[in-house]
Amino acid sequence: MSYLKLTADRVLGIASVLLGIVSILESVRLYPIRTSPMVGDHTLPALIGSLLVICGLLLAFFVKTKAIKVDFPDKPVRMKMIYSMILMFIYLVLIQYLGYLIATCITYIGLFRLFGTFKWPKCAIMSVIATVICYYVFVQWLGMPFPSGLFNI
């Protein structure tokens, strides 16, 4: 699968224009609380916003760049990558409700399975070992206050 670099540049350009507009609008919102016309929280957002709009328009419509071929991985690998990231986002939710220990253990099992296609029992064993080491190093020894979840572990 390949995509023209020009399309990617146009996407970046349009995104840049939109971000620039957002920045300028924020500057307008902040203008009333200025210290003076050029000194205030509005100054840099206005400047950077304008520069983003200019660069974005140049990139999207005026600057011509050479096309390069971008290859994405085959479907099985692509799905592994997608599932891994979905799992990491699910981890964020799990950690709040199940606590660091259980959530990390579950996530490790999933990640080991996705990364290495190990069998489930092996994933579980490696997950427990990794989780326990992380727990003792970061939570017990270094005292990092991770969520303990509903089970207060």
Place this chain on the structure above:
Amino acid sequence: MNSLSMLLNGFGQALAPMNLLMAAIGTIVGTLVGVLPGLGTSSAIAILLPLTSILEPTQAIIMLAGIYYGAQYGGSTTSILLNIPGEGSSIPTCLDGYPMAKKGRGGPALGIAAIGSFSAGCMGIIGLVFFAPIFAEYALKFGPPEYFALMLLSLTIIVNFSGESMIKGFTMGFIGYLFSMVGIGINSGLPRMNFGTTLLTNGFDMVPLIIGLFAISEVLKGLEEEQVSISASQIGSIYPSKEDLKKSAGPIARGGIVGFLLGLLPGCSPGLATFIAYDVETKVSKHPEEFGQGAIEGVAAPEAANNANSQANFIPLFAFGIPGSASMAVLLAGLMIYGLQPGPMLFQQNGGFVWTVIASMFIGNFMLLVMNLPLIGIWVKITQIPFAILGPIIMILCVIGAYSGRNSLFDVFVSLVFGVLGYFFQKYRLPLVPLTLCFILGPMLERSFLQSMAMGKESPLIFILRPISGTILAITAIMLIVAIKLVKRTKKIAQEVTGSDVDITN
């Protein structure tokens, strides 16, 4: 001579068994922190700060300082072997260190990084000994306009890191600036660009952003490439050859000087120094097209700058209480805990303490060289672990690293999002370095700009009328023109030599 005699007294104290032990523990922990991606120096220092309450002030600060400059060493290991910067200041090392490792020259890269770090670290400490008393007088002349001019100077670096399109480089840089403005406004103290959400009120922290862009995206790339691991044969002998040493001598000296001089400026972090040192090296090199492809100079210079800067950062910290980075800010907190008020009087009232810490840095640097050359094998063994096992561990460590700064799951979310973005940015060859650099510089740039405009009664002429800032701006304009011409020339040469479009920054 007075400084020298005080330094000798400091050595006498630093060589005490307990102080030696603290230096060793600090440097080992620092190297480990630097090696492990996702664990930041500031986090490690902050986490270990309570532990030092049972130690004497000198012992505690020696240990924490050891963590600080030890992490600079350790960061180079993962930068070179895994293309994962352990610290923000290790990013330039990735640019040439990792290509060297892929060519089977990871060993010499690691060796040069250690030697360069030691040499420049010693240079930095020597400079600290002699410049510390002098610095206080001249640094007071550096005001907001001078700092703003210096930030603009760093923008010229974007040109070199823009890849094939400067417009893209500047666009990414401005996006980085934009992200840095999210949070609390510097002038009013009111929320800005938070869109009514409390989550964005605290802004984006630097560490999750860097972890996402460089570490998580790298794990995704590793998964995509179905990476096994870096085998021992690819690393090679860890001792550099005579030719490597000869090629690296100049970059180490230049990087050390750049790093040290920038480290004298209050607020100048190792991250900024490494980028500038790398840029200087590409400009003076007779073969700039080799940079990004595995040039040993590209490893030597930023590593030297890194360590020289980290030593020199102690000058503004001790002399004015101004930290050069987040890690130094935590160190400052450590000083305050022990009732040691940084400032010109620190040298007068607690001279023994200051010179003992400085002396321990010499010892700590020597310990790091001794550890990092023979023990590279142990650090390398960590990278021998199959990627199928290392990848998930790095992912979880990234989560821990992103979380540890502010104990915020939002930061973890940010790092994951930037991880995905970083993957696509790299796929479509959108440069990450301008975005990261401008994100780091954003708050400093804005602060110095607003203060300057207030000082100059809203007239931008203040930047030109003040001699130091005017000079820096003139140098910036010249360097920008030179950089643009140099990049075009280099691309042309690269194309002629290789016969194809070569990305001279990756």
